[in-house]
Amino acid sequence: MKSYDVIVIGAGHNGLIVASKLASSGRKVLLIEAGETYGGMARSEVLFEGFQAPELASNAFGISKDVVQDLGLSKYEILFNEDGLKTVGLNTENENVIFGSSFGKSIEGIGKEEFKRWKELREKFFNQSHLFQRLASQIPVGGNHKTFGSKVNLFLTAAKLRLQGREQFQELLRMITMCIADLVEEELETPSLKGLISFDSTLGIKLGPRSPTSYLGLLYKLSQIKASYQEKSLSIHGGVTSFINALFKSAEENGVDFVFKGKVSSIIISDSVATGVKLENGVEYSAKTIVSSISPVNTFLDLVGAQNLETDLTRRIRALRYSGNTSKLNIILEEIPKLNNSQNLDENYRYVYAPSLASVESNFNSLKYNELPSDPNFEIYFNKISSESSLNGAVMASICIQNTPYSLKGGWKNSKEVLMKKVISTIQKLAPDFSKGILFKSLLLPHETEKKYCVAGGHWHHSELQIDSLYSLRPTFDVSDYSTPIDGLFICGAGTHPGGNLFGLSGLNAAKKILRESIK
Amino acid sequence: MIQSNGKNDRDIIFGKPLFRSPFYDFFAAQETEGNWYNWNGYKSPTIVSDQELEYFSIRSTCSVFDITPLNKYRIVGSQAVEFLNKLTVRDVAKQNVATVKYTLWCDQDGFVIDDGTLFRISDNDFRLCSQEKHLPWLIDTSHGFDVEIIDESKHVCGISLQGPTSASILRLLGVNGIDNLKPFHLFQTKISNIPIMISRTGFTGDLGYEIFLKNNVANKFIERVWNAGTNHGITAIGYNALNMARIEAGFIVANIDFISSDHAIRPNRCRRPDDLGLGWIVDLNKGFFNGRRAIINSKLEDSEVFKIYALEIDGKEPAEGSIIYYNKKDEVGTVTSAIWSPMTKKSIALAQLKLGSSKSKKDNLWVEIYSLKELQYHKLMKKVSIVKPPFVNLSRRSACPPAKC
Numbered sequence: 048m049k050s051y052d053v054i055v056i057g058a059g060h061n062g063l064i065v066a067s068k069l070a071s072s073g074r075k076v077l078l079i080e081a082g083e084t085y086g087g088m089a090r091s092e093v094l095f096e097g098f099q100a101p102e103l104a105s106n107a108f109g110i111s112k113d114v115v116q117d118l119g120l121s122k123y124e125i126l127f128n129e130d131g132l133k134t135v136g137l138n139t140e141n142e143n144v145i146f147g148s149s150f151g152k153s154i155e156g157i158g159k160e161e162f163k164r165w166k167e168l169r170e171k172f173f174n175q176s177h178l179f180q181r182l183a184s185q186i187p188v189g190g191n192h193k194t195f196g197s198k199v200n201l202f203l204t205a206a207k208l209r210l211q212g213r214e215q216f217q218e219l220l221r222m223i224t225m226c227i228a229d230l231v232e233e234e235l236e237t238p239s240l241k242g243l244i245s246f247d248s249t250l251g252i253k254l255g256p257r258s259p260t261s262y263l264g265l266l267y268k269l270s271q272i273k274a275s276y277q278e279k280s281l282s283i284h285g286g287v288t289s290f291i292n293a294l295f296k297s298a299e300e301n302g303v304d305f306v307f308k309g310k311v312s313s314i315i316i317s318d319s320v321a322t323g324v325k326l327e328n329g330v331e332y333s334a335k336t337i338v339s340s341i342s343p344v345n346t347f348l349d350l351v352g353a354q355n356l357e358t359d360l361t362r363r364i365r366a367l368r369y370s371g372n373t374s375k376l377n378i379i380l381e382e383i384p385k386l387n388n389s390q391n392l393d394e395n396y397r398y399v400y401a402p403s404l405a406s407v408e409s410n411f412n413s414l415k416y417n418e419l420p421s422d423p424n425f426e427i428y429f430n431k432i433s434s435e436s437s438l439n440g441a442v443m444a445s446i447c448i449q450n451t452p453y454s455l456k457g458g459w460k461n462s463k464e465v466l467m468k469k470v471i472s473t474i475q476k477l478a479p480d481f482s483k484g485i486l487f488k489s490l491l492l493p494h495e496t497e498k499k500y501c502v503a504g505g506h507w508h509h510s511e512l513q514i515d516s517l518y519s520l521r522p523t524f525d526v527s528d529y530s531t532p533i534d535g536l537f538i539c540g541a542g543t544h545p546g547g548n549l550f551g552l553s554g555l556n557a558a559k560k561i562l563r564e565s566i567k
Numbered sequence: 568m569i570q571s572n573g574k575n576d577r578d579i580i581f582g583k584p585l586f587r588s589p590f591y592d593f594f595a596a597q598e599t600e601g602n603w604y605n606w607n608g609y610k611s612p613t614i615v616s617d618q619e620l621e622y623f624s625i626r627s628t629c630s631v632f633d634i635t636p637l638n639k640y641r642i643v644g645s646q647a648v649e650f651l652n653k654l655t656v657r658d659v660a661k662q663n664v665a666t667v668k669y670t671l672w673c674d675q676d677g678f679v680i681d682d683g684t685l686f687r688i689s690d691n692d693f694r695l696c697s698q699e700k701h702l703p704w705l706i707d708t709s710h711g712f713d714v715e716i717i718d719e720s721k722h723v724c725g726i727s728l729q730g731p732t733s734a735s736i737l738r739l740l741g742v743n744g745i746d747n748l749k750p751f752h753l754f755q756t757k758i759s760n761i762p763i764m765i766s767r768t769g770f771t772g773d774l775g776y777e778i779f780l781k782n783n784v785a786n787k788f789i790e791r792v793w794n795a796g797t798n799h800g801i802t803a804i805g806y807n808a809l810n811m812a813r814i815e816a817g818f819i820v821a822n823i824d825f826i827s828s829d830h831a832i833r834p835n836r837c838r839r840p841d842d843l844g845l846g847w848i849v850d851l852n853k854g855f856f857n858g859r860r861a862i863i864n865s866k867l868e869d870s871e872v873f874k875i876y877a878l879e880i881d882g883k884e885p886a887e888g889s890i891i892y893y894n895k896k897d898e899v900g901t902v903t904s905a906i907w908s909p910m911t912k913k914s915i916a917l918a919q920l921k922l923g924s925s926k927s928k929k930d931n932l933w934v935e936i937y938s939l940k941e942l943q944y945h946k947l948m949k950k951v952s953i954v955k956p957p958f959v960n961l962s963r964r965s966a967c968p969p970a971k972c
Contacts, residue, residue: 318855319855319859319860348711352711353653353708353710353711353712354649354653354711354712357674357675357857357858358654358674358675358707358708358857359674359675359857360675361707362707365710532860
């Protein structure tokens with residue numbers, strides 16, 4: 048049996064970060080990945096005629112600055128969009144709004160008064176997101192983790208919020224559990240602007256704009272923007288892949304060993320201490336430290352097994368809400384289509400179809416009852432393909448469809464095509480030539496993501512990012528500090544604090560925790 | 568009129584409808600006191616006719632007590648042993664087929680949720696009986712095990728025959744093998760073609776048997792037993808008489824002598840097996856089980872906790888609900904169960920006391936009893952001595968074969 052200091056399960060971005068960081072401290076690290084290559088849900092897949100691109104993660108804002116600096120990733124080429132990402136809020140009346148980078152620093156397509164109100168609101172949003180931003184890079188203070196430093200940090204976070212002034216603080220307390228619908232309706236008038244903000248607050252979360260606490264979804268997103276290179280997002284063209292490649296190279300240079308196509312079947316545990324892992328093909332590796340970057344549901348229920356865990360913990364893990372609610376439609380087009388107003392769809396923009404707040408809410412209502420939305424909301428990125436092959440010059444449309452039920456009433460068998468058609472016909476209304484140029488299309492539903500990417504429920508965040516599953520409640524209060532009741536086993540996936548998109552802080556925090564533990 | 572099923576199996580005289588056990592009509596026909604209580608949703612007799620007579624039937628003849636209201640869970644499946652090893656604190660792999668073990672189960676903090684008896688009917692077939700309801704806990708614990716949990720509380724009824732003549736009555740009923748049945752063993756047999764499971768167990772510290780059978784044959788069965796026992800002093804008893812016997816035997820009851828961690832609201836009310844004097848049944852070497860880590864950790868820390876003690880009290884006043892003092896002035900705990908014991912001719916009690924590690928405290932304990940005598944309370948301060956339970960240790964309890972009487 049080969050022996051290592053550390054075994055990391057899952058080569059997603061968090062797994063790569065932990066592996067690289069721990070390897071750089073001189074540990075012998077093995078990274079085991081079930082898939083053929085690294086990247087997890089951000090990995091590249093062959094989509095069409097040899098063309099490779101990330102099948103799920105089309106783009107990401109909020110790569111944590113801390114991660115880039117800590118691992119020294121700037122020496123690798125990460126493709127940032129220097130101008131930031133602009134978003135176009137589409138609607139069928141052709142009254143599109145163009146939402147400037149850094150979440151609407153500037154907006155085209157709305158009146159002067161409306162912009163003034165938005166500017167104030169936006170400032171308030173960003174001020175309040177400070178709460179998350181500050182806590183994101185900390186190991187949550189909770190039952191197991193209550194060092195003096197962590198308590199001081201928590202206190203300072205609260206103090207800083209309070210020091211913004213009495214009124215601001217009261218505003219925060221008033222707003223924090225509100226729904227985004229009430230907040231935007233208090234201040235704004237433009238339907239597509241309200242739709243766009245509601246969409247961004249609830250994408251990937253099982254909440255509608257009128258659900259209480261849906262404002263937290265927005266705060267979370269803004270804090271990610273703040274914790275990253277504010278203005279910059281990853282470039283639409285290969286940005287995600289460049290980031291994942293940089294992580295891989297960093298891990299490789301730090302001496303991490305890799306095993307691909309090695310699905311871990313169980314973590315070997317004796318007397319509540321993790322001593323190694325066993326793969327499905329029977330191979331075993333031993334290590335004193337095992338770090339699982341996969342979903343907490345998979346980690347605890349599949350790899351550790353209920354027979355090694357307290358009933359209280361398995362109860363809480365099984366009670367997590369981890370059914371995915373977003374699907375991904377990838378379409379390859381001959382060329383970039385034109386909009387109704389004969390404007391070219393620009394490949395440097397993100398397009399969001401969420402024409403109004405009511406539309407986002409009605410989409411969510413369908414999700415609630417496991418039905419297909421009648422007029423699905425989605426976001427699109429267009430990505431020009433440059434390759435040697437015949438596809439050169441073609442365009443890939445990455446479409447992320449909100450509110451797709453994990454288990455659809457009546458089953459998915461015939462409805463997959465229906466959902467695809469609905470989305471395409473909506474785009475067709477906006478860009479009449481769209482469907483003519485379609486070379487290839489494929490839709491990945493939550494339950495398909497679950498199977499293909501080995502993540503319970505197919506949830507992008509491993510479990511819901513909601514008020515009851517943040518910070519020291521993520522994934523549950525007794526395992527929120529990345530350690531587990533199994534000695535030597537740690538978790539570091541998106542299911543841990545702070546989770547979310549390609550943030551990367553879950554991995555970095557977990558690595559810090561492990562380093563701290565072993566110094567002890 | 569015998570109606571045990573259908574519309575009339577719930578009693579609406581009480582504020583809320585209560586279930587009637589299949590033996591309800593039998594007990595209702597005997598009782599003269601109208602003294603019933605709600606045991607686990609069933610209308611059960613507190614006293615049938617005379618508490619003292621009922622108690623002495625346990626100690627000198629044979630008592631019949633209805634144990635139908637107990638929760639009875641059937642645990643079946645290829646991983647039943649593994650499941651029960653995670654659930655309970657004993658090593659179930661070591662429990663032989665056809666035996667019964669007293670056991671406990673804990674939560675993740677090592678606090679006792681409840682105690683109960685585990686019947687191993689065959690290799691992969693168990694019955695767990697408990698005072699409180701635990702179906703959700705059992706089902707949640709069974710996640711990941713090939714095991715099925717069946718709540719058979721409403722389908723299986725039970726009778727407890729306790730007392731020196733109980734074996735003789737069963738002999739008269741033609742139960743072969745009663746002479747060879749050792750304490751905490753069980754077998755399945757038939758009485759007048761009624762299939763029963765019989766075990767040499769009970770809650771009295773006396774010779775006695777518990778019999779489980781299907782509801783639909785309950786009336787026929789109890790009639791046979793009753794007729795067989797006429798010359799052996801068979802007596803139907805209620806809870807009060809049983810309670811006296813169980814205190815003498817030093818048995819504790821969940822939510823009387825300790826609070827189940829399921830019910831406790833105040834965190835310092837929860838108890839670990841050691842605190843209940845039951846540390847000896849916990850098998851820390853059998854591998855993982857619920858609460859193991861916390862129990863191990865609690866042994867390392869030397870914190871003062873409440874523990875259950877058996878007490879003998881000077882004088883003849885029962886000390887129920889009284890406060891125990893150290894040196895007549897510092898409160899150290901409360902009596903949870905107490906009687907004047909007819910067998911030992913002493914006032915005895917079970918109490919939870921916080922004594923810490925100092926041995927000297929144990930020799931200077933006092934109980935303050937408020938004794939009501941003709942409308943006037945007499946405040947008594949009586950000396951307390953800690954003894955080792957049981958208060959009553961009867962050789963006939965474990966004699967095999969049991970005496971013919």
